[in-house]
Amino acid sequence: MASNVFDYMAAAFIVGSLFVAAVIVIPRIGYANIQSVDQQQLRNVGLEVLKSMLFEKGSPKNWGTLDEFNQSQVTRFGLASSSTPLYVLDPDKVYRLVEDNPLGFLDYNTIRQLMKLDGYGFNLRIRPPFNVTIEDLSQQMALHYEVTVKDYATRPIPNAIVKAYIIYSYIVDLKKDLNAMDYFEIEETTNEIGKCTIEKTLPDWISDFFTAFITTAGDVATFIAVFGGQTPREHVVDVSIVGDQVTLTRPKKSKTPRGRMWVANVLALNLYGTIDMYNGNKHDDMLNHGKHREWTKSFPGLNYGNPLLLVFNIVSESRAELVFGPFPTYTGYRVIEYGESPQGPVTVTNLQRTVSIGDMTYIFELTLWKRF
Numbered sequence: 001m002a003s004n005v006f007d008y009m010a011a012a013f014i015v016g017s018l019f020v021a022a023v024i025v026i027p028r029i030g031y032a033n034i035q036s037v038d039q040q041q042l043r044n045v046g047l048e049v050l051k052s053m054l055f056e057k058g059s060p061k062n063w064g065t066l067d068e069f070n071q072s073q074v075t076r077f078g079l080a081s082s083s084t085p086l087y088v089l090d091p092d093k094v095y096r097l098v099e100d101n102p103l104g105f106l107d108y109n110t111i112r113q114l115m116k117l118d119g120y121g122f123n124l125r126i127r128p129p130f131n132v133t134i135e136d137l138s139q140q141m142a143l144h145y146e147v148t149v150k151d152y153a154t155r156p157i158p159n160a161i162v163k164a165y166i167i168y169s170y171i172v173d174l175k176k177d178l179n180a181m182d183y184f185e186i187e188e189t190t191n192e193i194g195k196c197t198i199e200k201t202l203p204d205w206i207s208d209f210f211t212a213f214i215t216t217a218g219d220v221a222t223f224i225a226v227f228g229g230q231t232p233r234e235h236v237v238d239v240s241i242v243g244d245q246v247t248l249t250r251p252k253k254s255k256t257p258r259g260r261m262w263v264a265n266v267l268a269l270n271l272y273g274t275i276d277m278y279n280g281n282k283h284d285d286m287l288n289h290g291k292h293r294e295w296t297k298s299f300p301g302l303n304y305g306n307p308l309l310l311v312f313n314i315v316s317e318s319r320a321e322l323v324f325g326p327f328p329t330y331t332g333y334r335v336i337e338y339g340e341s342p343q344g345p346v347t348v349t350n351l352q353r354t355v356s357i358g359d360m361t362y363i364f365e366l367t368l369w370k371r372f
Contacts, residue, residue: 038347038370039347042347042349042368043349043351045120046349046366046368047351049117049120049368050351050364050366052078053078053079053124054353054355055078056076056077056078056080057080057081057082058074058076058079058080058093059074059078060073061082062082063093063096064094064095064096064242065092068104069096069103069104070104071104071106071107074114075114076114077111077115079093085356087353087354087355087356088356088357089355089357091306091334091357092243092303094334094335094357095241095326097124097335098326098327099338101240102238102247102249103247108339108340119370120368120369120370121339121340121369121370122339122340122366122367122368123337123339123340123341123342123367124339124365124366125335125337125338125363125364126333126334126335126355126357126363126365127332127333127334127362127363128332128363129217129220129361129362130149130150130215130220131148131149131154132149132213132222132224133147133148133150134213134226135147135148136228138228141201141203141204141206142199142201142202143166143198143199143200143211144197144198144199145197145198145199145211145213145226147188147190147197147198147213148194148195149215150194156190156193158191158192158193159189159217160189160190160215160216160217161189161215161216161217162187162189162190162196162198162213162214162215163215163216164186164198164213165183165184165185165212165213165214165269165273166183166184166186166200166202167209167210167211167267167311168181168182168184168206168207168209169206169209169265170205171205171207171320177264177282179207179264179265179313179315179320180313181265181267181322183267184200184202185273186198186200207320208320208321208322209228210227210228210324211225212224212226212308212324213225213226221360221361222332222361223309223329223330223332223360224331224332225309225330225331236250236261237250237312237314238251238325238326239312239325240326241307241326243302243303244298244299244301244302245297245298245299246266246297246299246302246310247295247296248263248287248294248312248323249293249294250288250293250294260282260286260288260316261314261315262280262281262282262285262286262315262316263280263285263313263314264281264285264313264314264320265279265312266278266279266280266310266311266312267310267313268302268307268309268311269307269308269310270305270306270308271306271308271359271360277299277302278297278299287314306359308329308330308358308360309326309329309330310324310325311323311324334357339367342367342369344372346369346370346371346372347369347370348367349367349368349369350366350367351365351366351368352364352365352366
């Protein structure tokens, strides 16, 4: 009798175990497998999207430099340069991903349609290859910058070369409205904890200044500009570069006075140093909120010089101020954020590739997900 009871109990235990496995364990294993398959499928789609963005030139091939840019003219999307090497992006095409670009940009939904991504959402960034942070401890004209260089795992990068370009403007002849720009160059190397110090006391005859840093670790460089100067920083003009053409645009909602100002000097900074580009005057190079709201000039060969930024000495009746651009290049990023953010508990895939834009190395980061 006792034997039969134990047999019934053993059978009940086995049946219960099979029930638990069928109802709880097996579905969980199946769901995990489905998730794994979905993740792999999403990654495959992401790889195709990434390859298309980085390797395709788009149509027309020069869509980044079209005159009077209109996104309806773009029939296929791609960021690749016309040059042969892979992972080299066209800076003019990349600049069309900067939202609110005064010269026109491609909006997010247009790219989704061109790439047939109706069921997907994406976000992309083009960021520097490592982190450079600047702590500005300056006291008026006594400049003091603490520079820290780290990778994205927050590990310090020793022996990185930090070049500081302190670009400044000054008055040559007040009566003749002659102004000029020049710079001081200082080079330091980071120590074992990835830090170095840049110091310089500036003469008091300087009108305005700011500091640009080019940091090189191994063969890879990144760039960042730091505000400074004698006058409060205001949004005076927007700077745009397309090909060899440079455009300055007065913002319609600018808080700066509506008085006349002009472009006195233009200087370019690239990976190898500075280049004097132009000396203007108050009659031919005016900027205001009327018919001279936009200043445009072509500099043959500018595109091949791969400028990191252009610096403009903007002079008004009351003061001189340095303006630089385009945004966001001087932050170290080429695209800070483009696209949308995933909504809700969706599966995402994140893909990264190292790319080159105008002699500089960046991380191209694509995040993709399925929309519901």
